[in-house]
Amino acid sequence: MTKAFDVAVIGAGPGGYVAAIRAAQLGLNTVCIDEFKSEDGKASLGGTCLNVGCIPSKALLESSENYERALHKFGEHGIRVKDVSLDVAAMLARKDKIVQQFTSGIGLLFKKNKVTSMHGHGRLTGGGESYQIEVSNGGTSETVSAKHVVIATGSVPRQIPGLAVDNVRVCDNTGALSLKEVPGRLGVIGAGVIGLEMGSVWKRLGSEVTILEALPVFLGAADEGVSKEAWRIFTKSVGLDIKLGCKIGAVKAGKKSVSVQYEHEGTATVAEFDRLVVAVGRVPNTRGLGLETVGVKADARGFVEVDERNRTVAPNIYAIGDVVRGPMLAHKSSEEGVAVAETIAGQHGHVNLEHIPWVIYTAPEIAWVGRTEQQLKADGVAYRSGQFPFIVSGRARALGETAGFVKMLADERTDRILGVHILGPFASELISEAVVAMEFGATAEDIARIVHAHPSLSEALHEAALGVDKRFLSL
Ligand code: FAD
Ligand code: NAD
Numbered sequence: 001m002t003k004a005f006d007v008a009v010i011g012a013g014p015g016g017y018v019a020a021i022r023a024a025q026l027g028l029n030t031v032c033i034d035e036f037k038s039e040d041g042k043a044s045l046g047g048t049c050l051n052v053g054c055i056p057s058k059a060l061l062e063s064s065e066n067y068e069r070a071l072h073k074f075g076e077h078g079i080r081v082k083d084v085s086l087d088v089a090a091m092l093a094r095k096d097k098i099v100q101q102f103t104s105g106i107g108l109l110f111k112k113n114k115v116t117s118m119h120g121h122g123r124l125t126g127g128g129e130s131y132q133i134e135v136s137n138g139g140t141s142e143t144v145s146a147k148h149v150v151i152a153t154g155s156v157p158r159q160i161p162g163l164a165v166d167n168v169r170v171c172d173n174t175g176a177l178s179l180k181e182v183p184g185r186l187g188v189i190g191a192g193v194i195g196l197e198m199g200s201v202w203k204r205l206g207s208e209v210t211i212l213e214a215l216p217v218f219l220g221a222a223d224e225g226v227s228k229e230a231w232r233i234f235t236k237s238v239g240l241d242i243k244l245g246c247k248i249g250a251v252k253a254g255k256k257s258v259s260v261q262y263e264h265e266g267t268a269t270v271a272e273f274d275r276l277v278v279a280v281g282r283v284p285n286t287r288g289l290g291l292e293t294v295g296v297k298a299d300a301r302g303f304v305e306v307d308e309r310n311r312t313v314a315p316n317i318y319a320i321g322d323v324v325r326g327p328m329l330a331h332k333s334s335e336e337g338v339a340v341a342e343t344i345a346g347q348h349g350h351v352n353l354e355h356i357p358w359v360i361y362t363a364p365e366i367a368w369v370g371r372t373e374q375q376l377k378a379d380g381v382a383y384r385s386g387q388f389p390f391i392v393s394g395r396a397r398a399l400g401e402t403a404g405f406v407k408m409l410a411d412e413r414t415d416r417i418l419g420v421h422i423l424g425p426f427a428s429e430l431i432s433e434a435v436v437a438m439e440f441g442a443t444a445e446d447i448a449r450i451v452h453a454h455p456s457l458s459e460a461l462h463e464a465a466l467g468v469d470k471r472f473l474s475l
Contacts, residue, residue: 008146010122013047015321015333016152022341033122043119045106059095064204124290155282155322187273194279223372223421367427370419382412386467394455401425415443444468
């Protein structure tokens with residue numbers, strides 16, 4: 001007999017597993033179907049984020065930063081360490097352990113919340129009173145039915161036509177997170193978030209890193225002031241060799257190296273790398289999902305079309321996360337998962353896409369929320385700006401991490417905060433105060449009047465708020 005559910009969630013990434021847990025918490029009989037298998041061929045919950053994305057990349061970023069500190073920064077603290085050496089296998093094992101703990105944790109959360117977990121590929125096969133979903137796993141298949149369906153199938157790396165990824169010599173994010181040894185020369189195609197984060201990891205561990213970017217501008221989505229300073233730091237102090245405006249030609253992978261033909265500033269070049277990482281964006285994943293059988297539409301770029309509350313055109317079918325419009329970020333996926341579960345349960349779920357924070361985990365980190373200065377100019381919005389450098393922050397000095405600044409942009413007339421842009425230590429943590437402030441419709445003066453602990457990095461946000469009214473206390 002077909003198992004019948006109130007809700008079927010397809011995909012157990014940060015969008016899907018959160019949607020399933022919230023739906024079950026709200027009393028809905030919920031199944032979550034996921035097909036992801038880890039390298040050892042075992043089912044592994046958590047999607048891209050936990051298996052081959054956010055979590056493993058942050059583990060390696062931390063390990064590589066510690067290695068670099070031990071090599072180059074401990075000395076200034078008067079700590080002498082001799083014979084610092086690198087054990088890549090141990091570093092990867094630590095990362096894998098963290099991933100394993102988190103992915104198995106999702107299974108426990110499913111049990112605790114009474115979510116039925118099914119491993120296999122989910123395909124919508126028909127509708128009516130409820131929808132049918134065929135779940136196939138190897139040679140076997142089973143069909144379940146559900147009144148509501150949440151599509152949370154995420155994204156996959158965008159491919160460059162004719163460039164085969166084997167995750168040995170030419171890697172996408174999966175291979176880049178598992179290189180068994182430090183490549184002498186690492187090539188990266190794409191100076192986006194993955195290119196910069198993975199480039200930073202392997203640069204710190206000793207690779208010579210060259211990043212080839214198609215666009216003539218660096219980090220175009222970030223505030224121009226931030227991307228300009230980040231460019232200076234990444235190319236000068238960090239030592240990433242980033243080439244903008246590149247046209248990639250033939251890529252040939254050999255047994256020992258990979259050659260990349262590219263054109264840069266009018267000159268054709270062939271570069272030889274030991275490993276190549278391709279990180280040119282991600283595309284929505286709707287492969288074999290059977291959207292057409294239930295009338296769900298995808299747009300020209302393959303994203304499932306949804307309205308502001310993540311409803312598709314098919315009744316009771318929702319889509320969330322990387323497979324729909326908006327930033328491809330784990331926290332955005334999860335919040336959409338919560339909102340959709342609440343909508344299904346008859347509540348009013350909603351996500352404000354205007355206030356999704358962005359973080360790039362380089363050193364220094366980059367984080368922002370809201371609009372950039374160039375967007376405000378383009379939109380013709382009159383604004384005031386306050387910018388405070390970390391070099392004047394006592395805490396940043398104590399940390400020895402003084403690069404960067406906090407910039408706050410506020411409406412000239414109402415003083416309401418329109419954007420906050422941070423380049424500096426723990427920007428990923430500092431940005432939350434700005435998100436909370438903006439969600440509550442705060443003004444720069446509100447932040448300026450709130451007591452911030454001393455000495456803390458958050459004082460830089462306080463000072464940037466004071467700076468909007470040109471009344472810095474420490475500058
Ligand atoms: P996914 O996590 O992609 O999950 C989708 C799941 O659905 C997968 O398990 C997939 O196998 C499964 N699936 C697909 N189709 C089917 C089907 N038909 N049947 C059954 N199962 C199916 N974001 C951040 O916010 N912070 C970060 O620091 C960050 N770092 C990242 C680092 C890297 C290297 C990468 C690649 C991404 C990173 N991201 C980060 C982005 C983040 O991983 C994604 O935004 C997030 O995982 C999207 O969640 P999702 O649930 O929409 O989809
Ligand atoms: P991205 O969109 O951040 O960057 C891709 C870069 O590749 C762009 O700069 C683009 O211009 C460039 N590019 C595209 N085609 C090219 C070509 N043919 N030759 C050279 N350059 C080319 O994408 P990504 O780095 O692959 O990451 C994918 C997504 O994953 C991100 O957009 C983000 O949503 C998510 N992610 C987030 C984090 C985080 O939150 N810290 C970390 C990693 C990934």
